[in-house]
Amino acid sequence: MAAHRKPKQRPYTGSAARTAATLAFAGAATAAAALPGSAHADPAPTTAQVRAEVDRLYREAEVATEQYNGAKVEAAATARSVNALRDEAARRTERLNTARDALGSYAAAQYRSGGLDPAVQLALSSDPDQYLERASYVERAGERRATRLRAVERQVADVSQLRAEAAGQLTELATRQADLRRHKATVRTKLAEAQRLLARLSPAERASYDASEGGRGAAHADRGAPRGAVRAPNARAAEAVAFAYTALGKPYVWGATGPSSFDCSGLTQAAWRSAGVSLPRTTYTQINAGQRVSRSELAPGDLVFFYSGISHVGLYIxxxxxxxxxxxxxxxxxxxxxxMPFAGATRVA
Structure with a gap:
């Protein structure tokens, strides 16, 4: 019976035990690598990488913001044009209807008179001289009515053209409104992604980022500088700079033109509006709103622009x-x- 018994298993000891453990670990690691979802996640981005990516997203959002601002201005102008065309078409239609009523009254009178041939009327007339006198008057009246008829025809053509122009403007307005929605969606997407990345930063890192680019404290320290202390080439430039000082510390809000919040071009537009100067709405139109000056010629009140796409603007002080x-x-x-990368400067006044 003993010959049929299995030999008793002995535990590994010494070097054999170490070899077995090594092989078991290697096998487990290989099996784990083969399982789906077991790969290591990408390393978390560093603080510097997060800040660089957020800066990029903010720049792209600012480009989209300026495009949104421009589309908004164009949509408003197109809407005003459509309304003006509609009003003019309504006025001309009213005049057309009045002229048509007059022609209709004449046609009805002709119908009631029977519309006899002039030769027949002359033959039947008991007073040919009186008839000829009346015929001369009728002929002149007929010429006037013919003139009125041609005027009505022109009015019909004018009203048709106005309505066609209004229809074309409505199509353009729909395009502008689609541009508005597209740029608005782009801005919101970029800003949401930036906020998602900023949420990865610690409170201290976030505070450091928010205080970057000149520092929040410096802004508040200089807020409300006395107007008499502003040095500028002329009174209007001084007024614009003084306004900008009063805006220090107010929040950035994309698409805002004040008085409680601003985006970059909204701030410069509001500053110069306070000095009685009307600037266009966007960075890429403001750069052409005055005389170009070099960096070495800058004076307080000048507009300074940044990035190759002219997507940011500030007011030089x-x-x-x-x-x-x-x-x-x-x-x-x-x-x-x-x-920031300097792109140019413009002197408004």
């Missing part, structure tokens, strides 16, 4: 500094103009 609305989370503040 002297000593290499500007007041601008940087981005969401960063209120209106004073900052050096060399912190």
């Amino acid at each position: 002297g000593n290499g500094q500007m007041i601008h609305a940087p981005r969401p989370g960063a209120p209106v503040r004073i900052a050096p103009i060399d912190q």
